[in-house]
Structures are given as structure tokens and as C-alpha cells.
Amino acid sequence: MTYTFSQITSYLESIAPLNFQESYDNSGLLVGNPNTEITGVLVSLDTIESVIEEAKAKNCNLIVAHHPIIFKGLKSLTGKNYIERTVIKAIQEGIGIYAIHTNLDNIKDGVNAKISEKIGLINTKILSPKNNTFHKDTNDEPQKVGSGMIGELSEAISATAFLANLKSKMNLPLIKHTCLENFKDQKIKKIALCGGAGSFLLQEAIKQKADFFITGDYKYHEFFDAEDKIVICDIGHYESEVFTKDLLVDFLKNQFSELEIIACQTNTNPVEYYF
Template identity: 40%
Template sequence: MKVKEITSILEEIAPLQYAEDFDNVGLLVGKNDTEVTGVLVTLDTLEVTIDEAIEKNCNLIISFHPIIFSGLKKLNGSNYVERVVIKAIENKIAIYAIHSALDNSFEGVSAKISAILGLKNTQILIPKKNILKRLTTYVPIKNADEVRNALFLAGAGNIGNYDACSFSVSGEGTFRGNENSNPTLGEKGVLQTEKEIQISVIFELKNQVQIMTALRENHPYEEIAYEIISVENSYQNVGMGMIGELPSSQNEQEFLEFLKQTMKTDCIKHSALRNKQIKKVAVLGGSGSFAIEAAKKAGADVFISADFKYHDFFKAENSILLADIGHYESEQFTKNLIVDFLTKKITNFAIILSEKRTNPIYYL
């Protein structure tokens, strides 16, 4: 298999369009058409990771965090980022990063934490905006069902728990082809009036290419009239963090002990205990202080994330328990998630879980 074939499978669970604007995801080092000998999955790509890939005959590294985050102005090995990139290039190892594309996936980082904690009835905590678009096109009445169904098959018309969603309006369209035209209906140079259906469908940004292909292949006109606009609505199946419920309530002390053991962390920093039961749990892998207010608004009893600063804990305001379990600890199961997904999709190929520690933080 080639690099692009493997990464396209991974993008089924985490399309790159889901990534945040600040992020650097996708193929960072290497070529898409390289034949892959093996895949090593890691949370971070360090020099020891490159060594492990060489040892295990893997020439593609799937890394959660991008080794190249901001632009490189030189490449002389003066820091760990440059040394990793140089070593990867020298050994013809490709590096692909997925980061916030997987963070925003309904089956991604926060979903994995939720599963580890046994949460039920999970939902996205902060639905992502600018993911949805609306396509409007105009079709002769006799072709409307064919075009509409083709758009549905390509992924258009999915809204939350519903599919095949569209809106149609009847009307009259007019057009006149010039001498270079080849009209399906009417004649060159003659004004044509046609009974048409206006079809509007919502779709996810990630499906735009296949939806436009379906439109072109199934629309009868030589020139297709259509418009695509961005929709400001949030999309409940894509976004940061998750919120769900424990199978049964726990007191705060019991829950923190359960959290420490389950998430395999040596330290939990938390806000003041409120002497209340924990039932509704919000989680967000990685740096999640930006989501504190969202967790409170959603009615969470506890918000689990990482990298809270001193003043972030004041935001608890006795209305929620804040639990910082550590950045690495909150994302540690992500590489297992990636391996499990790829192994199910590619049954006859070496997908290897990295055994190297990449957590830069130690506890005394």
C-alpha cells in the first residue's frame, strides 16, 4: 500500500477538514506515492521514535502531535524538531500528523477517554462551526429525483440523526445557448423556458468533492447552475470534547480515585471539592481550559482535561469540579485508538503501536 492509501483510510475517522486553523496536520514529511513497508503509531515523533521505526522496518509514522508545528526557517539540527525531520528524511521515513482533526472527531480523542471512563449517552461538548455548507441547484422536473438521490448517496442531506434531508421549490428557469453551446434542451440561440425544481441540501465540508462529482455526473445540463454557501450552524457530530454520564453516581473523592487509577496518572490537580455527587462528566483531551465555561453551561459535575493554569481553577466557582490529569495522560490512549481503527480497516498489514515513552513530564 502507498502512503496516500493508508492516510485516506485514517481520514475516514478524522478528515483533515476537521482540524483547527492553527494546526498543522497531514503529511509533514515524505511523499504520498511511497510504498509503505510498515506503520508505526505514536503520540509524538521524537528521535527515539525514528529509531524505533527503523528497527521495526516502518517507513510511515502516524503521529498524533505534529513534529512541525510552526514554520521551519532552517534545517541544521540545532533543536529536536530539526533533528527529527532530518533523521526522517535521511532514512526515507514519512511522518503524518492527525492532531486536532482527531480531537474534533466524534470517534476521536475525547470519545476514547469517554469509553475508558465508561460514560454513557455521550455528546459533543463544543460543536464545531463552519463545517456545514449548503448546495442549491436547479434541475428539470423529470430529472429531479435522479439528481437528488445521487447527492444523497454522495453524502449530502445528513443532519444530525436524519439523512436524505432536502428542500425543493418548483419554478421556471430560462437560458439561451450561444453558437458554441450544445444544449440538452432547446436550440442554440433560442431562449428556452423550462419547468425546474430548485433543490437545496446541507452537507459536510469533507464531502464536497464527491458531492460535486455526483452533481456533474447526474445533472442533465451542459452548464449546471448551482451555488454553495457556508452555513453558520454548529454541527453536533463534530467538535471538541464530550459530555456523558457515569453508570452510577460517585462522591467526589471516590471519583477522583477512580479517575487516577483508570487514566493511569501520577497526579491530579483539582479545584475545591463541593461535597456533591458526580454523575455528568465532561472530558477534553489535551489543553482544555478554553472549554471550562462550556462544561459548566452543559451542567457537568466534573470537567476532566489538562494544562489548567493557576487562575483557571478559580473558574470552578463552586459550580463544577475541575480535574487536570496531565496533557500526556489525557491523550495516552489515542495511539491505541488509531491502531485499532487501522487494524480493522487493513487486516493484512503491519500496524505497530509505538513502545517508546514520549511524555516529557516526570513526577517526583
């Protein structure tokens, strides 16, 4: 059986509708003709030149990426930066690029659900739901739509034990976090999180009495906002969202079992660590 780009994208948009994305975002089909017949799908966190090369090598002519390679309008295509070079290469190789970004962040079964699953949270719910916005999940149940997620550990543990578990489960090289002094003699259980850059959700996490708030891209001065009420954990942008590839592969394989659907093996993290 053959499928076109539009059949894949329509299915993904039934899970995470484009109108759920934030106003600054640019999710959707960015490169390619919707009527193109698919040879294979490569699922990636980012789309850069080396990802295009991997897609070509694996005979995948559609890349489904979490992050859009194009955020702002392109006024030229001369190859002067990695964005233009990636788009040019995709067009030259006949490879489509589809992005499913904050619309996937904002559904209950999306990016934050995957992080919650990885670290063992139960009783999860959207941390900051949008007013009067609902969507049916994969079990056909109406769910709130919004940013972040909050849930509980199955049993309360010490703060240091939680950090060790977080580092292991998320395969982290390190964790930047605020002071544990106020939490050293108590067990922690309630965890709030947001994949990517989620500092805007800190006050909501505090309001809902979370012990820890996990996200990425925290700025120096923003760490002071914890004010000993919560432990902020910056685990890195890439590290917080890399398992989104597994989430999308599972979604697609569930619906298109005959198609070649592959998780990208290229490490697209632009940040490296010296130990």
C-alpha cells in the first residue's frame, strides 16, 4: 500500500491539530508537495543538513521533525546559513520536511507525557491548560490542552534520590538545579515539567505545590525565582525532548504499519559538555 505526504500529515494533525500551536510557531509541512508518494519516514528532533543526508541514505523522503527548521520568512535561498542550506538540500534531494512542535507540546499525550512516562510519574495532568480548549486523546477521551505537565511519583523519595533517578532515566550528562537545603529533610512526590524552554511555567508549578520543576534553557537570573519554594532542574533543551522521536515513531507505526518509519540516529544537539 502506498501513502502520500498529506496522509501522514493529516493523521499527525488529528493527534495534534495545527491550531493548538503557539502564535510564534511554524508547524506543518514546510518543504515538499503534499501529493508526493512516501518511500519512508525519518523521525527527528531537528532538521539539519546531516539529517537530510541520513534520510537520503535510508531512502526516506519525508522527515517528521519536532522543531521547525523555518521559523521566520526566508527572503532568499543562497545557502548563507544552516537553515537555508538545509532547505536547499531537502529540495535538491526531493525530501519533504514536516514539523510538529508546540501543537505536540500542548496535548496530554504529547511531549510532556513522554517525559512523565520516562521518569515514572502517575496521575498526570496539564500544568497550565488553555481556557475552554479540549481535544480527544488516543483513547478518544476529551482532554484539556495546554502547557507543561504535573504529576506524582508512585512513592515519595528524597530529593537526592529523585535527582539520581532523573539523571538515569533521561540519560543526562548533568543536571543544573537550585539549592536542595529546604528539601534535604523531606520526601518529595509532586513533579512539574515542561519539555524545551519552560521557565514561563514556574509560578504555576509553585502555585500547584510541586516540589520540583523540570525544564530546559533556564537563564541565570531566573534560577533566583525558585525562592526556596521549589527545586528548579535545567536538564537541557535537547535532553528534555529527545525522546519525542520515540513518541512520534510509536504514533506513526500504530497507524502506518506497512511504512518504513525510522528514528533518526544523527545527534542534532548543538551543545556539548566537557567533563
